[in-house]
Amino acid sequence: MTVAILRIGNSLSLLLFILAIILSAVGEVEIVLGLMKFGLFTLLFTPVCRLVFVGWESLKGGEFRARKWMALVVIMLLVLSILLGIRH
Amino acid sequence: MLLVLAISLGTGALASLMGLGGGIILVPVFTLLLGIPFPVAAATSIVAVVAASNGAALKFHKSGLTNVSLGLWLEIGTVVGAVLGVLAVGVISPSFLYFFFGATLILATLTMLKGRQDLSREDNSKTPSYPLSAALGLNTEDYKVRRPVLGLFLSVFAGALSSMLGVGGGIVKLPLMNAVMQVPLRCAVATSSFMIGITATTGAFMYYLQGKLDLALVAPTVVGVLAGAYFSSQFLTKIPVSLIKRAFALIAFVAAIRMIVRGVEML
Numbered sequence A: 001m002t003v004a005i006l007r008i009g010n011s012l013s014l015l016l017f018i019l020a021i022i023l024s025a026v027g028e029v030e031i032v033l034g035l036m037k038f039g040l041f042t043l044l045f046t047p048v049c050r051l052v053f054v055g056w057e058s059l060k061g062g063e064f065r066a067r068k069w070m071a072l073v074v075i076m077l078l079v080l081s082i083l084l085g086i087r088h
Numbered sequence B: 001m002l003l004v005l006a007i008s009l010g011t012g013a014l015a016s017l018m019g020l021g022g023g024i025i026l027v028p029v030f031t032l033l034l035g036i037p038f039p040v041a042a043a044t045s046i047v048a049v050v051a052a053s054n055g056a057a058l059k060f061h062k063s064g065l066t067n068v069s070l071g072l073w074l075e076i077g078t079v080v081g082a083v084l085g086v087l088a089v090g091v092i093s094p095s096f097l098y099f100f101f102g103a104t105l106i107l108a109t110l111t112m113l114k115g116r117q118d119l120s121r122e123d124n125s126k127t128p129s130y131p132l133s134a135a136l137g138l139n140t141e142d143y144k145v146r147r148p149v150l151g152l153f154l155s156v157f158a159g160a161l162s163s164m165l166g167v168g169g170g171i172v173k174l175p176l177m178n179a180v181m182q183v184p185l186r187c188a189v190a191t192s193s194f195m196i197g198i199t200a201t202t203g204a205f206m207y208y209l210q211g212k213l214d215l216a217l218v219a220p221t222v223v224g225v226l227a228g229a230y231f232s233s234q235f236l237t238k239i240p241v242s243l244i245k246r247a248f249a250l251i252a253f254v255a256a257i258r259m260i261v262r263g264v265e266m267l
Helices: A002-026 A029-060 A065-087 B002-018 B023-033 B038-063 B068-089 B094-114 B131-136 B148-165 B170-180 B185-209 B215-235 B241-265
Strands: none
Touching: A002 A029, A002 B038, A002 B215, A029 A065, A029 B038, A029 B185, A029 B215, A065 B068, A065 B131, A065 B185, B002 B023, B002 B038, B002 B215, B023 B038, B023 B094, B023 B241, B038 B068, B038 B094, B038 B148, B038 B185, B038 B215, B068 B148, B068 B170, B068 B185, B094 B148, B094 B170, B094 B241, B131 B148, B148 B170, B148 B185, B170 B185
């Protein structure tokens, strides 16, 4: 599953960026910007999704009790940093 | 856009051949050759680092060397550091950033030329464990993780360095895990790769929300770096790495001096 998340995330963002570069030659500014933003968020959410998956996996398996809390703290810090970025 | 694509392609190929994230090459190229302001160059570079680290994580995931619990523990510090780093970019003088990057580039080049040495003890599995390491499940059957609290504090610095300079931060994370926490080098490399993506993502989100991320620069950079890494892994495997390392060291040293000179000029 981790491999799938990483592969899909990287490939999709790459595809979106390539499409945006090709369309930028035509001049569709709004579509290009939309594709670039979508590509960026796909790329940035790939490690976040992997992190959520690691936390979820630990939640299911009883032997990694501390791991799920650490994953949760990291996700919370990430969310807090985004909120801090919005406020600034 | 085509120029950025071509530069990133070369950077991705070179970085992949030498096992680097790419940020250490991208930032000097963007600032010195293309005249892009440092914060924008660092922001673009950090997104490229996310893309490169996703690819590297795929490779290391299969090896089974990644210590996920240790990565998550240190990630608590690096995420905080990444936020502080981006906030610092808006406050501290750009000349300091040039100085700091120049010094980091020289250090990274020297480390690369010298080759990494495994500073962990051969087998520490028999020695007593740190209670916190045991409680957090950081230890494995092969080794025990030392000084978890010191490691957490030092990883704040690694995160700040990563987001501030637009690099992966392996130059701090590897010695930290290997020498301070006594994690074997191969496991430290894999765990660092697991961490870099999350740290860099935090920095990239912050830069984006602060409006310092130029999407027209990000798209060709990411495409170029990923394509370059793929190209080098498929076609450039026959070039002797030692030769590339020496050539890179020379260029990196000149770039580092120019970065420091730029810093002086901006004073």
